[in-house]
Amino acid sequence: MKTTGAGDLDQRIRIEAKTRVEDEGGGSAEAWTPVATVWAKVWPVSGRERAEARQVQAATLMRFKLRYRDGLDAGMRIVWQGKAHNIRFIADAGRREAFLTIDAEAGVAL
Numbered sequence: 001m002k003t004t005g006a007g008d009l010d011q012r013i014r015i016e017a018k019t020r021v022e023d024e025g026g027g028s029a030e031a032w033t034p035v036a037t038v039w040a041k042v043w044p045v046s047g048r049e050r051a052e053a054r055q056v057q058a059a060t061l062m063r064f065k066l067r068y069r070d071g072l073d074a075g076m077r078i079v080w081q082g083k084a085h086n087i088r089f090i091a092d093a094g095r096r097e098a099f100l101t102i103d104a105e106a107g108v109a110l
Contacts, residue, residue, distance in 0.1 A: 009039035013064060014079040015072065032077065032084075040066040042080060045103060059107040061088070068100045078104045 016032040023029055045061040062085055064078055078085045085104035092100065 008041045009066065011040050011042045011080065013038060013040045013042070013066070015076055016079060016084075017076050035071070035076065036069065038066050038069070040064045040080075059105055061103060061105050064102045064104060065099050066102070068095065068097055070095075072100070072102070078102065 019033045021031045089103040
């Protein structure tokens, strides 16, 4: 199997974290705040459909490979091609690895 090189990272993705934002009424709401925009290799892992509340919802699990970076966790999401993907798993082999592999799912709630 061919290893991933920097030239394989041909898709732009945005990594976002959930933050609390104060509103005008003195309260707060949750919002997604950009953490980084990076190059990644992206490919599908699996897809499924489920019926919920008389609607069919499609869920797609995607795999994202990007240059290693600290500070990512499963509470974040990845936006790719305008669609939000909730991070489900980060295969973190440590700082010695050049790349990080993340599985994230679109079409489902966090």
